[in-house]
Amino acid sequence: MQRGRDMDVKIAIPLRDFYTGARKTFSIEKQHICSECQGTGSMDGHTEACSECGGRGMRIVKHMLAPGMFQHVQTVCDKCDGQGQIISRPCKECRGQKVVRATASFELDIEKGIPKGETVEFENEADESPEWVAGNLRVHLDELAPDGKPDPDNAEEVAHGPTDGMWFRRKGVDLYWKEVLSLREALLGDWARNLTHLDGHVVGLGRKLGETIQPNFVERIKGEGMPIWKDEDDRHGDLVVEYYVVLPDRMASEMRADLNAVFNKWLEKEPRGAGAGSDLRGPLGSLAGRTVTIGRCKDIPLIELAGGVLILFSSVWLLVRGG
Numbered sequence: 001m002q003r004g005r006d007m008d009v010k011i012a013i014p015l016r017d018f019y020t021g022a023r024k025t026f027s028i029e030k031q032h033i034c035s036e037c038q039g040t041g042s043m044d045g046h047t048e049a050c051s052e053c054g055g056r057g058m059r060i061v062k063h064m065l066a067p068g069m070f071q072h073v074q075t076v077c078d079k080c081d082g083q084g085q086i087i088s089r090p091c092k093e094c095r096g097q098k099v100v101r102a103t104a105s106f107e108l109d110i111e112k113g114i115p116k117g118e119t120v121e122f123e124n125e126a127d128e129s130p131e132w133v134a135g136n137l138r139v140h141l142d143e144l145a146p147d148g149k150p151d152p153d154n155a156e157e158v159a160h161g162p163t164d165g166m167w168f169r170r171k172g173v174d175l176y177w178k179e180v181l182s183l184r185e186a187l188l189g190d191w192a193r194n195l196t197h198l199d200g201h202v203v204g205l206g207r208k209l210g211e212t213i214q215p216n217f218v219e220r221i222k223g224e225g226m227p228i229w230k231d232e233d234d235r236h237g238d239l240v241v242e243y244y245v246v247l248p249d250r251m252a253s254e255m256r257a258d259l260n261a262v263f264n265k266w267l268e269k270e271p272r273g274a275g276a277g278s279d280l281r282g283p284l285g286s287l288a289g290r291t292v293t294i295g296r297c298k299d300i301p302l303i304e305l306a307g308g309v310l311i312l313f314s315s316v317w318l319l320v321r322g323g
Helices: 015-020 155-160 183-188 253-268 282-287 302-322
Strands: 007-013 022-033 058-066 069-076 099-110 119-122 137-143 169-171 174-182 191-196 202-207 218-221 239-246
Touching: 007 022, 015 022, 015 137, 022 137, 099 119, 099 137, 174 183, 174 191, 183 239
Parallel strands: 007 137, 174 239
Antiparallel strands: 022 099, 058 069, 119 137, 169 174, 191 202, 218 239
């Protein structure tokens, strides 16, 4: 007996299930052998050989091509539809088709760290028929895009809302997280964050007073990424934190005046102990040595000015601490 075709389905699951492992139940519609007639198509199980094709399911048809010239062609018997058998009393459930369409449920075991796009096979669970051996059901794992809503299957999220881990991005065995800082936090430090990971444990982020962070700085936290699939030592990848600094779009006049004073003071100030060849302007480029008014500055793009402010304040802090 020949083997039937394989079936392919795609199942989308949240990133948390890729991280922790899970067991999911899913359902599909497929073809089943009729349980009422056991795949015979007959109410009483009785069938008769087709009188047209003699039970072969095929018959020979003679066509005349020209006077005295004939061609014999083999074709499917239209009386029995190629089955070779005639059902006198068709099954009421399948109407003599021997198969029915119905829903089938399966349990899918998701291993920790299994890659997105991996395939899990269920042997002989594809479409069934008495005419062939069922092929395999192939389940392709896809990642469910986060929607900001609690997972109804997760009691913790239902009670307290979605976790931070919902917004992680996966790249191979590493996880990526975007952390947004204010200008004050980036310049002065003295801040702390607690990230709730995909399995509920907490990962701490932060800086002490005086520790600065440059825009687009990337921090790698070892062992806080995805589990490495089928790794005997249960190792994990890394958590990669990308820092973004948000600049204020408006500034009070008093703050602008204070920043102007500090900016111009430290641009012109020579570092203590600097020699003749020393120059504070290095990190500031073309901004160094110029009196700058913070506000509507037409000569300097805002992004260049903002970068200069960050680097300047970092230099100021280091000089003050060194002095």
